[in-house]
Amino acid sequence: MNQNLIFIPMLTHILLIFSLYIRLGIVKSRAVKAGSVDRNKAALNTKAWPDSVVKVSNNIGNQFESPMLFYGLTVIFYLTNNVNDVVIILMGIYAASRYVHAYVHVTSNYVPFRYKAFLVGMLILLGLSIWQLLNLILSI
Numbered sequence: 001m002n003q004n005l006i007f008i009p010m011l012t013h014i015l016l017i018f019s020l021y022i023r024l025g026i027v028k029s030r031a032v033k034a035g036s037v038d039r040n041k042a043a044l045n046t047k048a049w050p051d052s053v054v055k056v057s058n059n060i061g062n063q064f065e066s067p068m069l070f071y072g073l074t075v076i077f078y079l080t081n082n083v084n085d086v087v088i089i090l091m092g093i094y095a096a097s098r099y100v101h102a103y104v105h106v107t108s109n110y111v112p113f114r115y116k117a118f119l120v121g122m123l124i125l126l127g128l129s130i131w132q133l134l135n136l137i138l139s140i
Contacts, residue, residue, distance in 0.1 A: 003083045009091035010074050013098055017063050020102060024056045059105040063098065066118075069125050070094055073132065082135050090124050097121035 031037045031050050041048035046057050074091065077083050101117035104110060 001084060003078055003081060005088050006074055006078050006083045006091065009088070009095040010071060012092075012095045013063070013067055013070065016095075016099055016102060017060065020056060020060050020063065020106075023106065024053070024060060027052045027056055055109055056106050059102050062101070062105065066122060066125065067098065069129070070121075073125065073128050076132055077128075080132070080136065082132060087128065087131075090128055094121045094124045097124070 028037075028049070031053050032039065036050045037053070038048060047054060049057070070091070077087055097117045097120045101114055101121070104114040104117060
């Protein structure tokens, strides 16, 4: 198995973050053109922007919370040579859950759907953390 494949889900998540920054630029530009933001207030308070901007901005912040666990686990699995098909598939599902979470967050922001996507991702990370911990303990 090619251990380097573990980085594909991580890179897809990084692409999600870049796409959110692009979307943020677009919605901010629209808000400024529409005159729906006081630029002086918005310079000091991100909540002064319209909801469409705040949703994207908040979601970008979310992409640097639990995904840090994902990045850490990716590196740990790689460094310990514990990468296998199951790990790559689960990491891929985690990355997909972040896409679903981001889509719901920046569109309808319907919290029950958003929470389900978040929960799927977190349970995968928890399972992978336990799996990796057991692999390390059993290898001692």
